[in-house]
Amino acid sequence: MALTVPTRKPPTGDLAGTPVFRVEGLWKVFGAKADRVPAEPELGSLTPAELRERTGCTAAVRDVGFDVRKGEVFVVMGLSGSGKSTLVRCLTRLIEPTAGSIAIDGEDVRAMDKARLRELRRHRAAMVFQHFGLLPHRTVLDNVAYGLEIQGVGKAERRERAAEFVTKVGLEGMEQRRPAQLSGGQRQRVGLARALAVDPEVLLFDEPFSALDPLIRRDMQEEVVRLHREESRTMVFITHDLGEALKLGDRIALMRDGRIVQLGTPEEIVGSPADDYVRDFVRDVPREQVITVRAAMRAASAEEAAKGPALSPDATVSEAIEAVARTGSPARVMDGGRCLGVVDHERLLAVVAGTEHGEGAA
Numbered sequence: 001m002a003l004t005v006p007t008r009k010p011p012t013g014d015l016a017g018t019p020v021f022r023v024e025g026l027w028k029v030f031g032a033k034a035d036r037v038p039a040e041p042e043l044g045s046l047t048p049a050e051l052r053e054r055t056g057c058t059a060a061v062r063d064v065g066f067d068v069r070k071g072e073v074f075v076v077m078g079l080s081g082s083g084k085s086t087l088v089r090c091l092t093r094l095i096e097p098t099a100g101s102i103a104i105d106g107e108d109v110r111a112m113d114k115a116r117l118r119e120l121r122r123h124r125a126a127m128v129f130q131h132f133g134l135l136p137h138r139t140v141l142d143n144v145a146y147g148l149e150i151q152g153v154g155k156a157e158r159r160e161r162a163a164e165f166v167t168k169v170g171l172e173g174m175e176q177r178r179p180a181q182l183s184g185g186q187r188q189r190v191g192l193a194r195a196l197a198v199d200p201e202v203l204l205f206d207e208p209f210s211a212l213d214p215l216i217r218r219d220m221q222e223e224v225v226r227l228h229r230e231e232s233r234t235m236v237f238i239t240h241d242l243g244e245a246l247k248l249g250d251r252i253a254l255m256r257d258g259r260i261v262q263l264g265t266p267e268e269i270v271g272s273p274a275d276d277y278v279r280d281f282v283r284d285v286p287r288e289q290v291i292t293v294r295a296a297m298r299a300a301s302a303e304e305a306a307k308g309p310a311l312s313p314d315a316t317v318s319e320a321i322e323a324v325a326r327t328g329s330p331a332r333v334m335d336g337g338r339c340l341g342v343v344d345h346e347r348l349l350a351v352v353a354g355t356e357h358g359e360g361a362a
């Protein structure tokens with residue numbers, strides 16, 4: 001699998017740890033007797049097929065809980081039918097949850113009235129769909145301005161803001177074109193600019209790039225990483241593509257049959273799969289491109305701590321292999337002036353082979 005995972009720092013300072021969304025005990029069950037399923041533990045523990053047989057219901061989301069932290073890209077990943085879209089649509093009640101709680105910035109989403117919900121979807125948590133719903137008779141600029149128009153922003157201001165975001169997504173010079181005069185990737189950029197222009201606190205992406213050819217898709221992924229870096233906007237991103245999840249996600253929730261089977265950083269998911277299902281899922285991932293030297297290092301002797309190439313703790317094993325091969329000596333993992341540990345040939349090969357214990361050094 002061709003994959004490059006950019007080394008990214010987790011959000012720090014004010015951004016770290018503050019939840020935008022907090023979800024607890026969330027269920028979405030489709031079917032006539034939906035309410036019974038979360039209420040009766042015996043039903044909740046059945047397999048999807050057993051549940052369908054016993055009750056005629058489908059539990060698309062089953063007892064899910066997680067936080068989306070401010071400034072992170074939170075990826076919801078899983079195979080088709082695992083419940084990703086249902087889960088993300090429940091966040092703004094595009095689908096009504098059956099049970100559980102959802103809060104945005106501490107406010108109870110399930111208690112919101114219609115007006116408040118409209119405000120939530122327009123201003124606070126905007127959804128970017130795979131087919132962006134561009135208006136064919138409008139120009140690029142007017143399509144981008146459309147979300148602002150709905151918000152009641154005046155014409156001069158919305159044109160100015162729209163122009164700014166057209167430039168931001170790299171479509172300068174195409175303001176007067178219509179959607180039919182654009183490539184698929186350019187249309188996606190218009191949709192992205194439209195979502196960004198309304199300046200929502202959170203952007204929710206539902207597999208926005210799955211219809212694109214691989215090169216344009218990579219372009220758009222890089223665009224999202226860049227926009228995220230520039231703006232630190234909180235993003236929830238649905239995908240069934242593991243490579244995309246690893247590339248974009250600060251954290252990934254891996255779903256199966258409506259449950260989250262593991263929630264963690266790309267490194268945690270690849271380095272310490274929670275069960276055989278996850279292990280199988282990530283089996284073909286080049287581990288050296290995801291696992292960092294912080295996880296791969298061992299304690300350094302006094303002599304090792306004094307010399308050798310220096311790496312940041314967030315450097316990947318792949319980068320370390322290059323440094324060690326170049327110099328022929330173990331690489332030091334440095335945090336400021338402090339040596340946290342070293343990685344040598346043996347440790348690095350163990351990661352590539354998947355036989356390391358990943359305990360790191362103190």
Ligand SMILES: Nc1ncnc2c1ncn2[C@@H]1O[C@H](COP(=O)(O)OP(=O)(O)OP(=O)(O)O)[C@@H](O)[C@H]1O
Nearest residue numbers: 030058060078079080081082083084085086087240
């Ligand atoms: N309106 C509905 N009525 C009944 N069952 C539904 C409904 N919507 C979704 N489901 C079922 O809920 C489960 C989860 O569907 P969901 O669309 O959330 O999965 P997904 O992971 O987003 O899949 P995909 O990647 O194919 O979009 C599936 O079994 C699906 O058939």
